[in-house]
Amino acid sequence: xxxxxxxxxxxxxxxxxxxxxxxxxxxxxxxxxxxxxxxxxxxxxxxxxxxxxxxxxxxxxxxxxxxxxxxxxxxxxxxxxxxxxxxxxxxxxxxxxxxxxxxxxxxxxxxxxxxxxxxxxxxxxxxxxxxxxxxxxxxxxxxxxxxxxxxxxxxxxxxxxxxxxxxxxxxxxxxxxxxxxxxxxxxxxxxxxxxxxxxxxxxxxxxxxxxxxxxxxxxxxxxxxxxxxxxxxxxxxxxxxxxxxxxxxxxxxxxxxxxxxxxxxxxxxxxxxxxxxxxxxxxxxxxxxx
Amino acid sequence: xxxxxxxxxxxxxxxxxxxxxxxxxxxxxxxxxxxxxxxxxxxxxxxxxxxxxxxxxxxxxxxxxxxxxxxxxxxxxxxxxxxxxxxxxxxxxxxxxxxxxxxxxxxxxxxxxxxxxxxxxxxxxxxxxxxxxxxxxxxxxxxxxxxxxxxxxxxxxxxxxxxxxxxxxxxxxxxxxxxxxxxxxxxxxxxxxxxxxxxxxxxxxxxxxxxxxxxxxxxxxxxxxxxxxxxxxxxxxxxxxxxxxxxxxxxxxxxxxxxx
Numbered sequence: 285x286x287x288x289x290x291x292x293x294x295x296x297x298x299x300x301x302x303x304x305x306x307x308x309x310x311x312x313x314x315x316x317x318x319x320x321x322x323x324x325x326x327x328x329x330x331x332x333x334x335x336x337x338x339x340x341x342x343x344x345x346x347x348x349x350x351x352x353x354x355x356x357x358x359x360x361x362x363x364x365x366x367x368x369x370x371x372x373x374x375x376x377x378x379x380x381x382x383x384x385x386x387x388x389x390x391x392x393x394x395x396x397x398x399x400x401x402x403x404x405x406x407x408x409x410x411x412x413x414x415x416x417x418x419x420x421x422x423x424x425x426x427x428x429x430x431x432x433x434x435x436x437x438x439x440x441x442x443x444x445x446x447x448x449x450x451x452x453x454x455x456x457x458x459x460x461x462x463x464x465x466x467x468x469x470x471x472x473x474x475x476x477x478x479x480x481x482x483x484x485x486x487x488x489x490x491x492x493x494x495x496x497x498x499x500x501x502x503x504x505x506x507x508x509x510x511x512x513x514x515x516x517x518x519x520x521x522x523x524x525x526x527x528x529x530x531x532x533x534x535x536x537x538x539x540x541x542x543x544x545x546x547x548x549x550x551x552x553x554x555x556x557x558x559x560x561x562x563x564x565x566x567x568x569x570x571x572x573x574x
Numbered sequence: 575x576x577x578x579x580x581x582x583x584x585x586x587x588x589x590x591x592x593x594x595x596x597x598x599x600x601x602x603x604x605x606x607x608x609x610x611x612x613x614x615x616x617x618x619x620x621x622x623x624x625x626x627x628x629x630x631x632x633x634x635x636x637x638x639x640x641x642x643x644x645x646x647x648x649x650x651x652x653x654x655x656x657x658x659x660x661x662x663x664x665x666x667x668x669x670x671x672x673x674x675x676x677x678x679x680x681x682x683x684x685x686x687x688x689x690x691x692x693x694x695x696x697x698x699x700x701x702x703x704x705x706x707x708x709x710x711x712x713x714x715x716x717x718x719x720x721x722x723x724x725x726x727x728x729x730x731x732x733x734x735x736x737x738x739x740x741x742x743x744x745x746x747x748x749x750x751x752x753x754x755x756x757x758x759x760x761x762x763x764x765x766x767x768x769x770x771x772x773x774x775x776x777x778x779x780x781x782x783x784x785x786x787x788x789x790x791x792x793x794x795x796x797x798x799x800x801x802x803x804x805x806x807x808x809x810x811x812x813x814x815x816x817x818x819x820x821x822x823x824x825x826x827x828x829x830x831x832x833x834x
């Protein structure tokens with residue numbers, strides 16, 4: 285089977301203000317990866333490792349410095365209905381109701397009015413927001429807002445879903461709930477998903493395959509197949525024997541990477557790593573404590 | 575009905591009661607001051623009431639109101655018709671915005687009342703000149719707020735719309751315009767109230783007509799009881815316009831009600 289998304293030797297840098305001028309901050313350097321059709325790939329890496337940048341590059345929102353991105357064998361991806369983006373900060377239009385927000389991408393792409401409203405209703409139902417069609421985002425909780433974000437991206441019926449830490453700003457309970465719901469939704473839609481996170485449990489629950497990307501400038505450091513059988517909401521994945529082994533491994537690798545990071549090109553920043561306190565879960569953000 | 579609604583209603587009643595008490599106190603202070611200063615300095619409230627009845631009865635106010643409102647509506651209409659599209663084009667096309675922005679700011683920072691003699695020199699003392707003066711005052715807040723509204727559209731929302739395949743045109747009409755709406759209405763409200771000021775100033779400095787004209791005439795004659803009538807009429811017009819636009823804003827931006 286031909287891969288759905290191929291990324292070859294991708295590099296991207298941004299200007300970084302430095303004194304009076306700018307230096308080049310290499311965010312992604314020589315990154316290659318591929319994603320199969322209908323595969324659920326989770327990209328995990330320390331914060332600031334260019335995960336969001338990678339998604340934007342794949343979507344075609346920003347151009348790469350060098351390298352190539354092929355979607356179905358075609359290079360130079362353009363943003364559009366083929367790919368649906370779910371953002372960490374939701375990014376709903378505050379002046380539109382739930383219904384209006386879900387309809388919005390369909391209207392942009394000139395989907396026939398009747399078909400659009402049928403689809404919007406279908407996906408609003410699927411994410412469990414029936415009855416909230418006429419609410420404004422500001423009236424909804426964070427979890428509900430992200431449900432709208434999900435419905436909006438899915439209503440485009442995209443072949444590829446790009447998800448940028450979609451549950452990262454939600455509380456633990458809500459995000460676990462939404463992870464399971466995403467699994468169910470994905471089971472029915474069966475599109476290709478590229479999901480960015482730095483939450484290990486989220487990665488292990490969702491992924492067919494985990495791509496571990498390193499600290500800036502990032503590339504794929506390791507690839508891990510996640511062996512748990514699907515559907516995964518029917519049993520407790522965490523009590524599988526491989527679960528703690530995989531988690532431990534990911535945890536160690538991430539810690540190594542963070543200890544190497546913290547150095548900008550041309551900037552002297554001592555690497556700062558804090559060991560997790562007793563009983564505390566390690567998160568990559570801890571590295572930022574200094 | 576929820577608990578919050580009930581509390582809201584009670585708060586509103588308290589608000590009205592407080593307002594009425596303050597109004598009564600103001601009238602009382604006015605009455606005392608008028609008695610001690612004499613009618614040449616301050617007419618009694620009741621004298622103003624009689625003057626109001628007289629001036630409304632003999633058609634003086636009606637005529638003046640017609641003159642003032644004609645100038646106001648034409649000038650405000652022109653300010654809107656040019657100001658909003660110009661602000662939108664400036665916000666939508668970066669090159670235009672960059673080019674025009676500094677000139678708009680220059681004019682806006684200038685004490686524009688200083689340009690009234692110029693307007694008189696160009697347009698004479700008649701209606702045209704008055705309209706020009708009102709436009710001079712009302713136009714800039716409208717352009718500037720429209721421009722800033724479009725310019726300050728949330729970049730994240732633009733990026734989201736782009737990712738769903740929005741064209742440049744769609745970004746402008748479907749995102750920027752909507753995001754700017756509340757700023758545009760603020761601009762209209764500022765323009766409307768400065769416009770009222772403009773009408774009075776224009777009527778003072780050019781041929782004496784309208785409500786501003788009545789103010790000068792009665793002021794010069796020291797007929798302060800009559801003088802207060804056009805002043806009060808102008809205040810009522812100002813409040814009505816600004817409250818009306820607040821209502822329009824509420825209707826056009828229903829999602830704002832929940833962003834407290």
